Amino acid sequence: MLSALLVRRPFSMAGRVCLSRSSAGSGTVGPVEAVIRTKLEQALSPEVLELRNESGGHAVPPGSETHFRVAVVSSRFEGLSPLQRHRLVHAALAEELAGPVHALAIQARTPAQWRENPQLDASPPCLGGSKKTRGIP
Numbered sequence: 001m002l003s004a005l006l007v008r009r010p011f012s013m014a015g016r017v018c019l020s021r022s023s024a025g026s027g028t029v030g031p032v033e034a035v036i037r038t039k040l041e042q043a044l045s046p047e048v049l050e051l052r053n054e055s056g057g058h059a060v061p062p063g064s065e066t067h068f069r070v071a072v073v074s075s076r077f078e079g080l081s082p083l084q085r086h087r088l089v090h091a092a093l094a095e096e097l098a099g100p101v102h103a104l105a106i107q108a109r110t111p112a113q114w115r116e117n118p119q120l121d122a123s124p125p126c127l128g129g130s131k132k133t134r135g136i137p
Helices: 031-044 080-094 093-096 113-118
Strands: 009-014 016-021 048-053 067-073 103-109
Touching: 031 048, 031 067, 031 080, 031 093, 048 080, 067 113, 080 103, 103 113
Parallel strands: 016 048, 067 103
Antiparallel strands: 009 016, 048 067
């Protein structure tokens, strides 16, 4: 099971909670992951930032940084719709989304919402390939 392979690595963000989880299990943070973290910290001043590189669960070469899941908890999201929150995240990561990042699952919550459910959702397993190669019409 993928969740058994997750590695938690704490980072310091001036008293805030910041975790990285890697499905690769290597315990290292890659350059794309580091840039994502830095840009989200600068743009949103999150109270919680959890970032998971889920690339290892997809049909990509080992060590890839193409598929990520992020939970961003920020007071900047107060009064914003989910779409507006996602737009803020996308704006902060426009360069990465145009280049090396193929998929980004976003949980953008206010601090109150995070206190109600402080978990990073799990992604479904990758089926790999396209509909044609999986035999799905």
